[in-house]
Amino acid sequence: DQGQSTFNKSASMFNLAVSLQNGEGVEKNLDEALKWCKRAAEAGSTEPKFSLATSFYSGSNGVQEDKAMAVTWLQRAGAESDRPDALAMLGHLFINGDGVDKDAKRGVEYMEKAAEQGHPQSQTWFGVMYRNGSDGVVQHVEMCLKWLEKAAEQGEAEAQNVLGLHYLQTEKYEKSVSHWEKAAEQGKTTAQLGLGLCYANGLGVEINIETSLDFILKAAEGGDEHALQTRAPAMQALFQHAVSMTDASIAN
Numbered sequence: 314d315q316g317q318s319t320f321n322k323s324a325s326m327f328n329l330a331v332s333l334q335n336g337e338g339v340e341k342n343l344d345e346a347l348k349w350c351k352r353a354a355e356a357g358s359t360e361p362k363f364s365l366a367t368s369f370y371s372g373s374n375g376v377q378e379d380k381a382m383a384v385t386w387l388q389r390a391g392a393e394s395d396r397p398d399a400l401a402m403l404g405h406l407f408i409n410g411d412g413v414d415k416d417a418k419r420g421v422e423y424m425e426k427a428a429e430q431g432h433p434q435s436q437t438w439f440g441v442m443y444r445n446g447s448d449g450v451v452q453h454v455e456m457c458l459k460w461l462e463k464a465a466e467q468g469e470a471e472a473q474n475v476l477g478l479h480y481l482q483t484e485k486y487e488k489s490v491s492h493w494e495k496a497a498e499q500g501k502t503t504a505q506l507g508l509g510l511c512y513a514n515g516l517g518v519e520i521n522i523e524t525s526l527d528f529i530l531k532a533a534e535g536g537d538e539h540a541l542q543t544r545a546p547a548m549q550a551l552f553q554h555a556v557s558m559t560d561a562s563i564a565n
Contacts, residue, residue, distance in 0.1 A: 323356035330361065334374055343375025354386070362390035363399050370402075370412070380412025391423070397432035400424070404435065408448055417449045428460060436464035437472040444475065465492060470499040477507055486517030497528065502537035505529070509543070 326349050332339050333346035347368075353361035364374075366386035372378030384406060390399035400423045406412055407420030421442075427435035439450070440461030446452030458479070464472035477493035480486070490511055496504035509528035512521045532540030 323353045323358040323361070326350075326353035326356060327358065327361045327364070330364075347375050354389070359390045359393040359396045359399070362386050362393075363396055366390060366399065366402070380406075384413050391426075397427040397430035397435065400427035400430070401432050401435045401438075404438075421449050428463075431463075431467070433464040433467040433469040433472070436460045436467075437469050437475070440464065440472060441475060444479070465495070468495075468499075470496045470501045470504075473499075474501045474504045474507075477504055481507065481511075481516070486511065488517075490517035497531070500535060502532040502535035502540060505532035505535065506537055506540045506543065509540070 330346045330349035330353060331337070333342045333349065335341065350361045350365055350368075354365055363386070366383045368374040368376050368383075369379045369386065370383035384403065387399045387403045387406075390396045391403055393399075404420045404422075404424035404427060407416045407423060409415070409420075424435050424438060428439050437460070440457050440459075442448050442450035443453045443457035443460065458476075461472045461476050461479075465476055473492045473496035477489045477496060480489035480492065490508065493504040493507045493511070497508055505528045509525045509532065511517055512525035512528065514520070529540050529543050533543075
């Protein structure tokens with residue numbers, strides 16, 4: 314139909330813009346790339362609109378930095394249901410007054426739309442805001458957990474990490490360990506340190522000094538300051554554990 318034909322034309326124009334931008338199969342030409350990207354955006358698809366927005370925001374791909382223009386293209390992209398990342402970016406800009414007059418209420422509305430459309434970073438942001446009660450969001454534990462769990466289900470490491478901390482503080486240690494294990498696998502150093510402390514103290518898991526030290530060392534290697542401070546005492550604890558095991562073996 315006509316709508317599909319227009320979309321296909323827009324996609325073709327945007328593909329040409331990307332090729333010109335990167336010099337793929339054609340000679341690199343940023344001016345031509347910008348021209349075709351604008352044509353593609355005017356034809357209706359959201360991808361070129363978001364591309365223009367990020368280019369104007371950062372002053373890249375042959376355009377000068379123009380945050381007001383970036384906001385214009387973000388608003389056009391955000392009006393489409395398939396670009397929650399555009400809504401999320403708009404939210405941050407309005408909350409921080411970056412390129413626009415600061416308007417926390419409006420920013421939160423954009424972030425909420427992005428979160429409702431399944432954007433995991435926005436869901437995490439909402440969870441943290443409901444946890445702390447900031448940026449115009451009233452503290453609310455149930456809403457905090459709702460959004461963090463949604464983000465965690467999508468594999469968002471920061472959401473998993475914050476949930477791990479929440480469940481540690483509320484003494485639901487097995488849940489804490491479960492979320493921290495997932496975050497730690499993604500290299501989240503605070504989750505690695507948290508697991509180290511759980512294994513050291515038997516919180517949600519059996520005490521295992523060796524596993525505790527492994528997690529603490531991983532966190533330290535990742536640059537976590539608390540892990541760096543904890544490393545020496547953890548190694549001392551492992552040494553003492555090894556000595557006691559040796560003594561027990563000799564006694565038997």
